[in-house]
Amino acid sequence: MSAAGKLPRWAELALLPLINLVVALLLSGVVVRLLGESPWTAFKLLASGAIGSQEGIGYTLYYATNFMFTGLAVAVAYHAGLFNIGGEGQAYIGGLGSGLVALWLGDRAPFLVVLPLAILAGAAFGAAWALIPAWLQARCGSHIVITTIMFNFIAASLMTYLLVNVLIKPGQQSPESREFGANAFMPAAHEVLARVGVTFTASPLNLAFVLAVAAAALVWVLVWRTRWGYALRVAGQNQAAAVYAGISPPRIIVQAMLLSGALAGCLGLNELLGSQHRILIDFPGGAGFVGIAVALMGRNHPVGIFASAVLFGALAQGGSQLSFDLPKINRDMVVVIQGLVILFCGALENVFRAPLAGLFSRFGPADAKDAG
Amino acid sequence: MELYTLIVLTLAATMRVATPLLLAAIAGMFSERSGVVDLGLEGKMLGAAFAAAAVSAATGSAWAGLGAGIGVSVLLALVIAFATVTQRGNQVVAAMAVNIMVAGLGPTLALAWFNLGGQTPQLDGPGQRFTALVWPGADAAGQHPFPGLLYAQLLSGHNLLVYVAAALVPLSAWVLFRTRFGLRLRAVGENPSAVDTAGISVTGLRYQAIVISGVLCGVAGTYLSTAASAGFTRDMTAGKGYLALAALIFGKWKPYPTLGACLLFAFTDALASRLQGVDLPVVGVIPVQAILALPYVLTVLLLAGFVGKAVAPAAIGVPYAKEK
Numbered sequence: 178m179s180a181a182g183k184l185p186r187w188a189e190l191a192l193l194p195l196i197n198l199v200v201a202l203l204l205s206g207v208v209v210r211l212l213g214e215s216p217w218t219a220f221k222l223l224a225s226g227a228i229g230s231q232e233g234i235g236y237t238l239y240y241a242t243n244f245m246f247t248g249l250a251v252a253v254a255y256h257a258g259l260f261n262i263g264g265e266g267q268a269y270i271g272g273l274g275s276g277l278v279a280l281w282l283g284d285r286a287p288f289l290v291v292l293p294l295a296i297l298a299g300a301a302f303g304a305a306w307a308l309i310p311a312w313l314q315a316r317c318g319s320h321i322v323i324t325t326i327m328f329n330f331i332a333a334s335l336m337t338y339l340l341v342n343v344l345i346k347p348g349q350q351s352p353e354s355r356e357f358g359a360n361a362f363m364p365a366a367h368e369v370l371a372r373v374g375v376t377f378t379a380s381p382l383n384l385a386f387v388l389a390v391a392a393a394a395l396v397w398v399l400v401w402r403t404r405w406g407y408a409l410r411v412a413g414q415n416q417a418a419a420v421y422a423g424i425s426p427p428r429i430i431v432q433a434m435l436l437s438g439a440l441a442g443c444l445g446l447n448e449l450l451g452s453q454h455r456i457l458i459d460f461p462g463g464a465g466f467v468g469i470a471v472a473l474m475g476r477n478h479p480v481g482i483f484a485s486a487v488l489f490g491a492l493a494q495g496g497s498q499l500s501f502d503l504p505k506i507n508r509d510m511v512v513v514i515q516g517l518v519i520l521f522c523g524a525l526e527n528v529f530r531a532p533l534a535g536l537f538s539r540f541g542p543a544d545a546k547d548a549g
Numbered sequence: 550m551e552l553y554t555l556i557v558l559t560l561a562a563t564m565r566v567a568t569p570l571l572l573a574a575i576a577g578m579f580s581e582r583s584g585v586v587d588l589g590l591e592g593k594m595l596g597a598a599f600a601a602a603a604v605s606a607a608t609g610s611a612w613a614g615l616g617a618g619i620g621v622s623v624l625l626a627l628v629i630a631f632a633t634v635t636q637r638g639n640q641v642v643a644a645m646a647v648n649i650m651v652a653g654l655g656p657t658l659a660l661a662w663f664n665l666g667g668q669t670p671q672l673d674g675p676g677q678r679f680t681a682l683v684w685p686g687a688d689a690a691g692q693h694p695f696p697g698l699l700y701a702q703l704l705s706g707h708n709l710l711v712y713v714a715a716a717l718v719p720l721s722a723w724v725l726f727r728t729r730f731g732l733r734l735r736a737v738g739e740n741p742s743a744v745d746t747a748g749i750s751v752t753g754l755r756y757q758a759i760v761i762s763g764v765l766c767g768v769a770g771t772y773l774s775t776a777a778s779a780g781f782t783r784d785m786t787a788g789k790g791y792l793a794l795a796a797l798i799f800g801k802w803k804p805y806p807t808l809g810a811c812l813l814f815a816f817t818d819a820l821a822s823r824l825q826g827v828d829l830p831v832v833g834v835i836p837v838q839a840i841l842a843l844p845y846v847l848t849v850l851l852l853a854g855f856v857g858k859a860v861a862p863a864a865i866g867v868p869y870a871k872e873k
Contacts, residue, residue, distance in 0.1 A: 211658075211661075212657065260641050262645065313852065317853070322588065323791060323794060323795055323848070323852065324852060327791070327848050327849050330787075330788050330845040334838040334839070334841050335838070335842070338838035341838075466649055469642075469649075470649075509654075509656040509667065512649060512652055513653035513654050517646070519645060519649060523643070524632035524643030524646055525636055527638060
């Protein structure tokens with residue numbers, strides 16, 4: 178960033194992440210080779226599983242919806258200078274909120290009443306789960322990384338308790354709630370498209386995808402087009418400057434974390450109301466952690482987050498295809514790829530910046546030369 | 550008498566639960582004292598746990614497992630060091646990347662190599678695990694409540710790595726506060742440019758600290774899979790790396806207070822296991838999930854108020870850019 182030299186804007190925002198991504202994928206290929214499978218076959222299976230069919234595309238965008246919510250959550254906290262690793266727990270508890278509304282009203286109120294209440298409850302529960310770490314950060318400082326991780330574990334224990342002892346459908350073995358009433362089901366994409374005459378293979382893709390895109394737009398407006406967003410970014414960049422400008426960093430910390438938790442808390446709209454139609458154990462399935470990778474890869478900007486969420490959705494969907502077809506590979510391989518992407522797009526992003534900046538200043542247009 | 554035996558057994562369990570926490574916390578102490586946040590404790594431990602169990606299963610030697618555990622953990626530490634010290638990348642991000650990568654890599658490799666659904670084979674052969682060392686006369690002494698039972702349960706009857714962890718506390722206190730290396734290490738965490746001005750390599754010191762952390766996390770991970778249990782299972786660290794980091798903060802980055810914090814966490818854990826299913830007066834039976842969540846809740850509570858002012862090394866988390 179400082180000494181490593183400046184890049185043209187398009188290279189900074191698109192080329193560099195792409196190079197980092199390719200390197201991460203190449204290393205993943207090395208791992209696949211170590212497992213005794215052909216990386217090229219694996220890659221072809223992955224790609225065809227993710228985008229080779231309408232069903233695959235549906236699943237890819239369905240997973241991407243989860244990752245958009247959690248990625249936006251990480252990004253909002255990041256702009257306030259906070260690292261929110263608690264997306265997983267906030268999504269879990271937020272989903273509980275949406276799920277409770279769906280259980281309560283799913284068979285006695287119309288969808289247009291259930292939906293806003295489910296959104297509100299999900300956001301409120303998610304925000305509440307972020308509140309204590311936020312408040313502790315604002316008051317004592319610097320331990321938010323650890324407290325949000327602890328709240329992930331506490332959320333897991335709490336949800337297991339609730340599902341095993343309280344929400345479980347009587348006379349059932351597996352810890353799941355009863356099915357929601359049909360009025361709490363998110364309209365599926367293939368049903369909506371069929372109504373306007375387009376045939377699309379059935380998939381779990383649903384209205385929540387539109388909500389996630391709307392959330393991305395909302396985050397863009399809030400963070401870059403409002404006074405509050407400006408205060409948020411100032412506090413995130415330079416606390417001392419924020420104080421001089423009359424901004425209260427502790428207040429911004431709490432507000433940013435509430436918004437972050439609320440965004441993560443909306444995951445249940447897609448996962449529960451959109452697809453599972455019941456509350457079940459571990460439904461976020463690691464999406465909170467994928468959100469970190471999505472935000473880093475997407476440069477913490479809503480447009481970038483949309484693109485990288487779709488990419489990670491494709492990885493998740495293609496990865497499950499991979500584990501079907503190749504016996505030596507299971508879904509954990511996708512977690513390995515996610516880790517490598519975080520490593521190269523996040524921590525090692527400077528590795529290729531300096532050589533790239535060197536190339537640009539030697540061969541690039543004049544303005545890049547001046548910048549370098 | 551009955552209660553007394555129960556207390557002694559709970560204390561013995563506390564020592565065993567505290568060992569991996571203590572090893573990881575001291576590992577983190579070296580890294581953080583040098584100015585590098587060590588969230589990677591979790592991933593390094595998990596990687597070492599897998600490597601140790603896999604190699605011990607393949608070779609039949611727990612010592613080979615220990616070597617592999619340390620080797621893998623140091624390798625992961627070097628990845629973090631390269632990203633954060635050489636490339637000056639974000640320390641939290643680098644560590645989380647390693648943690649997530651290892652969480653996937655362990656089960657993936659275990660499935661491909663052993664075909665047991667992401668676990669390693671049960672370690673039940675002779676010499677595949679670090680087993681309890683029985684001190685001379687412990688069996689006979691155990692018959693006498695005091696001090697015999699204390700000798701038999703608290704001093705004797707642990708595996709080698711427990712004693713290693715215990716010895717590390719005074720050793721690390723001596724290294725950090727009584728040697729030239731320790732002085733420089735602490736200085737580089739407080740004011741790296743002063744160290745640089747004195748002609749000592751900031752990069753070199755931080756690399757050394759991170760490698761020491763890798764070695765100790767390797768021992769901690771090996772303990773989990775070849776001493777505390779008999780093989781590697783998915784996510785077997787279960788947040789112990791983060792708990793160790795919390796113990797380190799609670800212990801204010803000092804060896805003996807950190808030991809105290811680790812023992813406190815471990816005691817809660819050991820006590821909670823004893824309370825499982827017991828009908829207590831007033832509260833009744835505590836749900837098992839509440840017991841499992843107890844260490845995490847305790848961590849939050851401790852970080853919330855009881856720490857007082859925990860002053861971290863001044864330069865922690867800040868990559869050092871040498872002036873040109």
